[in-house]
Amino acid sequence: MPSSTTSPSCGSRRMRRTRRALPGRRTSSSRGPSEMALRYRLADGTIDRHDVELLIEWLKTDPWLTMGPLTEEFEGRWTRWLGVPHAAFVNSGSSANLLMYYAALCSGRLRNLRVVVPAVSWATTVAPALQLGFEPIMCEADRDTFGLDPAHLEALCKAHDPAAVILVHVLGVPVDLEPIMRLKERYGFLLMEDCCAATGSRYDGRLVGTFGDMSAFSFYFGHHLSTIEGGMVCTGDEALHDILLQIRSHGWPKNLSPEKEALQARKHGVLEFNRRFTFYYPGFNVRSTDLNARIGLSQLARADRVVARRIDNHAAYLSRFAGARGFTCQRNPRATICSISFVALAASLEHRDRIGQALDAHGIETRPLGGGNMSRQPFWVERYGAQPFPVADEIHERSFMLPNHPGLGVDDIDRIADVVLAVPPEP
CATH class of the missing domain: 3.40.640.10 (Type I PLP-dependent aspartate aminotransferase-like (Major domain))
Structure with a gap:
């Protein structure tokens, strides 16, 4: 799949940022067993010691x-x-x-x-x-x-x-x-x-x-x-x-x-x-x-730097998923994409479940896209009944999110993508 961003080459920034622990922020030594295994979070705190x-x-x-x-x-x-x-x-x-x-x-x-x-x-x-x-x-x-x-x-x-x-x-x-x-x-x-x-x-x-x-x-x-x-x-x-x-x-x-x-x-x-x-x-x-x-x-004061990192990370994901069998990614060729998380569609609901299991096993947090198809949420169905939205249904059933935040660099994106792309569409 062609890249959907007009940002510079996704290899242009390969720097990694080391986060300094904040007062009250739990470091790896203070996390419980389930958190110890979580290597990559979908979102990370952006408020740092300087703030x-x-x-x-x-x-x-x-x-x-x-x-x-x-x-x-x-x-x-x-x-x-x-x-x-x-x-x-x-x-x-x-x-x-x-x-x-x-x-x-x-x-x-x-x-x-x-x-x-x-x-x-x-x-x-x-x-x-x-x-x-x-x-x-x-x-x-x-x-x-x-x-x-x-x-x-x-x-x-x-x-x-x-x-x-x-x-x-x-x-x-x-x-x-x-x-x-x-x-x-x-x-x-x-x-x-x-x-x-x-x-x-x-x-x-x-x-x-x-x-x-x-x-x-x-x-x-x-x-x-x-x-x-x-x-x-x-x-x-x-x-x-x-x-x-x-x-x-x-x-x-x-x-x-x-x-x-x-x-x-x-x-x-x-x-x-x-x-x-x-x-x-x-x-x-x-x-x-x-x-x-x-x-x-x-x-x-540092918004431009944060935006640039997210743009590069998103471009790196698109580069890795381009042409990969069984995956569909968001795209807009006229856009520069500064995403909050990267999202893709698996080949099927079953394929998404196996991707989720693989990500869990490698300590990579994932979830479905937002609220998915809002017409399937109980508050909507109770008022208006079930309504047919085939594309939204596909997103609801096949979407999964991957981490993108300023604490990640392109090398991290490569490691995350390796885990996902190793899961074949067929069981």
Whole structure:
């Protein structure tokens, strides 16, 4: 299979990084028997000693700990790194998805409540549609990217005229954005990008998260960047950003500019003494803290290096699996892929089981792809019944994930690939 990345040659970086144990991080000598055997984890912590030292020095200054000036600084630096005008830091990528849906609802721009959701995704990509009273319509997965199938999306647009679409760049592999953007222009839907596993990935040289009306990122443990828990909602639309800032924090206007806050107060006839405690939306509290933002700032300072390592590792996997009998890999020739994990499809469910056994025997962690086919998850089946999505079913039954994180180098990828490729498709 041809490589699906435009990154430099996968042999261009063969350096290995030695991790320094952090306070509280268990070293190999302190792990239990099952952990001793785990040689390669799917995800590894990205918060290192330097991050901790910077955090300690900051804490010694007796700073403001809840959401405050460092949150604004982190948001500003993130927008410059990504190339979007506005961002709102929240407590998780799942909360970022929730706020995208809710901001769309509060904006008054939706002509109906129909939203297209991806068959292959994560629970909290789809769940807000149910929680907020939308009418979700599921879209089949694309055979190459595992994201939205553009042909099926067009059929759904013709049949249902959805007001909104949410897409996922599955495990960091960008969807085929050109046809989707054409459909957005033709049918006028609001587009939300779930980039929670795709920080640093590009489509035609442009970072994902800059295509939709809003985008969501995750800074969970083991993701491209980590704030322990955290997420970011991004947009180029100032009005949507104003809504996001308010619904993030109870529905009040404290994070708006003084001019915008005063305008809202006058519009609604709010008493001067009550202005700071007036709620314009039935909001949430999904704020993060300046402590998490302090970690995010030090993480962002080395984001380019982390992204480059993940890109190289992904390219190395693709090189090893190219032409291998019995395996199918995600691909997008127009993308630079900064994956959170590498995923492949085995020849069959039985083949995947044997691959899993081989990986376990060699201390290599694996699992199925995300939530697999969301239409097979109980929360969906109980509401909408079983639905036929053949490609998503194949991914559900045959997918397995392999480690990709900055603690690995190309030599590690070679060793992991050797174990997988030694398992024949036939028993």
